[in-house]
Amino acid sequence: MSLRPHDERMVMPTPFAPRVAALCQTNDWYTWAGYTTPNTFEEVGLEYFAMRNSTGVFDLSPMTKYRITGPDAEAFLNRVMVRDVRKIKPGRVGYTVWCTDEGMVHDDGTIFHLAQDDYRLCAQERCMDWLHWSALGFDVEIVDETAGIAALAVQGPTSCATLRNMGLSGIENLKPFGVATFPFNGAELLVSRTGYTGDLGYELWIDAQQALPLWDALFAAGRERLIRPVGSEALGIARIEAGFIMAGEDFVPAEQVVRHGRARSPFELGLEWLVDFDKGPFTGRNALLKEKREGSRYRFVILDIEGNKPANHSFILDKHGRTIGHVTSAAWCPTAKSNIALASMNMPWGRDDDEMYAEIYYNRELHWTRLLSRCRVRRDPVFNPPRRRATPAQDL
Amino acid sequence: MKKYDAIVIGAGHNGLCNAAYLAKAGLDVLVLERNPYIGGATVSRELHPGWKYSNCSYVCSLLRPEITRDLELPRHGLQVIPYEGGVTFTRDGDYFGNYGDHERQYREMARHSVRDANAYDRFSANVMRQTRLIRKYLMTTPPDPTSFKPRDIKGLLELAESFTDMGDEGLLDTLRFWTMSIGDYLDEYFETDLIKAHMAGSGIIGTALGVYSPGTAYVLLHHYMGDVDGSVGAWGFARGGMGAVADALASSLKSFGGEIVCDADVHRVIVRGGRAVGVALADGTEYHAGTVVSNLDPKRTFLECFDASDLPAEVVHRAKNFKIRGSSGKLNIALDGLPTFPAMPKSSTLMVSDMHASESLFELERAYDDWKAGTWSEDPYFDMLIPTQVDPTMAAPGKHMMTVFVQYCPPTLADGPWTPEKCDAFGKTVLDKISRYSPDFKDLVLDVEVRTPHEIDNEVGLTEGNIFQGELTFDQLLFNRPFPGYAQYRGPVQGMYMCGSGTHPGGGVMAAPGANAAREILMDLKKPNVVPEGYLDD
Known part of the structure; x- marks a missing residue:
């Protein structure tokens, strides 16, 4: 077996690196899964608002992508995923989680049903x-x-118009979680109406060789629709505003857990709606049935927190000052004008009417203040506009 | 003649640590060392002018941070600089780089197998789970499972609780881990032989067992349970070589008023009325003390420093049967410059990592077969480092010192005893192997110190040249180290104690046995404890 030659670079460029590097004015980088990735390009607020007001473009090439094919592909995925994969028809995408035999979440992600098998x-x-x-x-x-x-x-709201302008005719008819392919520069461009922002938006997938032509065509088509590249900081705000969890932040992937009990089940991440006990056996089913019967240890909640100080790393306290949970992600959400946190509460805390406070510390000119800010449980994400679902997609 | 409160036999790191704590507690302490220099196997010596060798132990991870901090070893000159990663060269001119950076390591493993690259996360989480279990017990006297003393019952309950904390599978996984072979363990995670061979080294270093011998998985754990600055499993270079550890301990000891006498070869522990009352040197000099502590291994302690008639027969038999087989040799090499390994660029971060050239578990097992047959491995495993790329004090600028740990190498040869010629032939086997991966290496060699188990036994005093003062197999660990019933540092004679790596928690430059023994001694002397205890990590 001959191996790929060594690459002595410590961190790898993504296929879009030349364009990304040229636009990254802040020179503010981090390493994502071994790839050089910008935290910001110019200013986090401008980038965030591109996603909410026009079009923001995020390079998600470092995402793990596995192709699963063969006569048993559907049966296999149905065996390992908590949801009924048979219901994801060809041309559709399904969000899902997968668990250990103990019913603890390995990760969440999306399944693209590209074609039969x-x-x-x-x-x-x-x-x-x-x-x-x-x-x-x-x-x-x-x-x-x-x-x-x-x-x-x-x-973002002008994303559909941008893609149509790029020549993807009929893209407006693609439904949420739909997949379509378009010819592009002699290759096949796969487009899914998916995203991590809770807004109208798409994800584009193409052979890495075609990355730069795709970027150029996209930005040319979107210039008048106010397209802008966004870094991970802006995306991080958008996903909290949309109530999306993130591996490594809101849960520890089960396989990486060292300390017993630190993993979370789908129920403990607010994802019970994904778990389908009727579909037949799947990995973790027995443990999840037991949990459903006997109760969970934690409750995932979206908290709306009084004031405007983000509650990163805060403990959540009851009215007696006892710790009843902690924040896993938090941000001031500029569109919703809300102070939002995703939190893991010890059961039974996190009920709608519980009196809870986030313990927030902030520093102003060497003066530290400790706040106990009242938290209210939100039943839905604070940002969830109709345009996210409207089909045909509107050009807003 | 002056009477001391305590005499420690042997100025190894554990003897020095033990003495430092006894002196810190106010005792009048004397350390007696047979060699003209201190350190035991934790020593730096200038055997070639201008070059300092870490003659025995060569990297540092296990040294307990509680001790480093408590005895103020940094103030006494100790600095440990972490290094990362490892590399295994292959015959086809390639290499496997086990980078310290997780993503780079992933990418490198994925060259061979995407599955293995991903499985490493599962492997490292499971090993980390085991290190968390054992790390709690490093700075603790092992509880005696046959005793009904409150402290032993409490200790056993805590042990049971530690298993419960690991979850339902904790006890099962742990029993398997502690008894299985490193080869079988790695087979549960990886499919690539080269990756398994790279990882397996930590399971056999210092151990007269093969990669498929039961018990070697624990030996890997023993190499993963240390830390440098809180990074568990990390290793570092002691600035100035490993002798810096002994020197700092000695300086700390002296700051508390302790004394060290070198060239003092203890011949006998003097026992009167069932009590140890002092020691007699080979030259007849006697030193007297109410407490006598042995830093020597159990065989040397009980079979050489005692009259058998002064000991319970059981102890003599246990000492005779104590497993302390030498398995390794060492080459310390003065180099005129940095050798080239054409497989990888000289600028590679892996130049400062531990280097190996054993490509498969089969090769490693074959290397062990040679040991069983009473010869050194024809194709040996080595763990090779060039610390002078990080440490400017061990050789002149531009010059380098290379430390090569070699396995397997038997304490006695099938065709008769070690001779200088055989020692040279062993060295040549290793030099030849290295030069297969570095063509300019031999031209740079200025001096080589070759140490077989024979030299390690005779010069350092480790029986059979076993670097751990006794093998780290489950039958000789925890409350069975060194012998059942003698795991709490107390010897079979009143006033006599053991503080070497032959006691819990075993070998490696850890200093925990010395510290734990001091705690027990102070307890017996009804002195307030000054020795750190327990576990601070979360």
Whole structure:
């Protein structure tokens, strides 16, 4: 077996690196899954508002992408995912989580049903070992496509118009979680109406060789629709505003947990709606049935917090000052004008009427203040506009 | 003649640590060292002018941070600089780089297998789970499971609780881990032989067992349970070589008024009326003390420093049967410049990592077969580092010192005893192997110190040249180290104690045995405890 040659670079460029680097005025980088990625390009507020007001483009090439094919692809995915994968028809995408036998979440991600017996699993974390581990007895092939596929999130109210302007005719008719393909520069461009912002938006997937032409065409088409590249900081605000959890922040991927009990189940992440006990056996089913019967340890909540100081890393206290939970992600949300936190509450806390306070520390000119800010549980994400779902997509 | 409160036999790191704590508690302490220099196997010596060698132990991770801090070893000159990663060269001119950076390591593993690259996360989480269990017990006297003393019952309950804390599978996983082979363990995670071979090294270093011998998975844990600045599993270079550890301990000891006498070869522990009352040197000099502590291994302690008639027969038998087989040799090499490894650029971060050239578990097992047959491995495993890329004090600028730990190498050869010629032939086997991966290496060699188990036994005093003062197998760990019933540092004779790596928690430059023994001694002397205890990590 001959191996790929060594690459002595410590961190790798994504397929869009030349364009991203040229536009990254802040020179503010971090490493995402081994790839150089911008925290910001110019100013986080401008980038955030591009996603909420016009079009923001985020390079998500480092996302893990596995191609799962073969006669048993559907049966295999249905065996390892908590949701009924059979209901994700060809040309559709489904959000899902996958669990250990103990019912603890490995990761969340999206399943693209590209064609009969042909799926793509897209996620933040890697799970090749576990997929192979679970594939015994199934006739499937699992291939890591991460490096070979360049991907862009194109999100915001003018995203549909931008893509139409780029020549993707009929894109406005693509339904949420729908997938369509378009010819592009002699290659196939895959477009899904998916995203991590809770808004109208799309994700574009193409052979890595086509990355730069795609970027150029996209930005040319979007110039008058006020397209702008966005870094991970802006995306981080948008996803909290939309109530989306993130691996490594709001939960620890089960396989990486060292301290017993630190993982979370789907129920403990507010994802009970995904778990389908009627579909037949799947990994973690028995443990999740038991949890459903006996109760969970934690409750995931979206908290609306009084005041405007973000509650990052805060403990949540009851009215006696006892710790009853903690914040896993928090941001001031500029569109909703709300101070939002995602939190993990010890059961039974986090009920609608519970009296709860976030313990927030902030520093102004060497003067520290400790706030106890009242929290209210939100039943829905604070940002959830109709345009997110409207089909045909409107050009707003 | 002056009577001391305590005499420690042997100025290894554990003897020095033990003495430092006894002196800190106000005792009048004397350390007696056979060699003209201190340190035991924690030593730096200038055997070639201008070059300092870490003659035995060569990297530092296990040294307990509680001790470093409490004895103010940094103030006494100790600095440990972390290094990261490792590399295994392959015959086809390639290499496997086990980078410290997680993503780079992933990418490198994925060259061989995407699945293995991902499985590493599962592997490292599971190993970390085991280190968290054992780390709690490093600075603790092992509880005696046959005792009904409150402290032992409490200790056993805490042990049971630690298992419960690991979850339902904790006890099962742990029992498997502590008894299985490193080869079988790695087979549960990885499919690539080269990756397994790279990882397996930590399971056999210092151990006269093969990669498929039961018990070697624990040896890997023993190499992962230390830390540098809170980074568990990390290793570092002691500035000035490992002798810096002994020197700092000695300086701390002296700051508390302790004394060290070198060239003092203890011949006998003097026992009167069932009590240890002092020691007699080979030259007849006697030193007297109410407490005598041995830093020597259990065999040297009980079979050489005592009259058998002064000891319970059981202890003599246990000492005779104590497993302390030498398995490794060492080359310390003065180099005129930095050797080239054409497989990778000289600027590679892996130049400062531990280097190896064993490509498969089969090769490693074969290397062990040679040991069983009574010869050194024809194709040995080595763990090779060039610390002078980080440490400016061990050689002149531009010059380098290379430390090469070599396995396997038997304490006695099938064709008769070690001779200088055989020692040279062993060295040549290793030099030849290194030069296969570095063509300019041999031209740069200015001096080589070759140490077989024979030299390690005779010069350092480790029986059979076993670097851990006794093998780290489950039958000789925790409350069975060194022997059942003698794991709480007290010897079979009143007033006599053990503080070497032959006691819990075992070998490596950890200093925990010395500290734990001091705590027990102070308890017996009804002195307030000055020794840190327990576990601070979360």
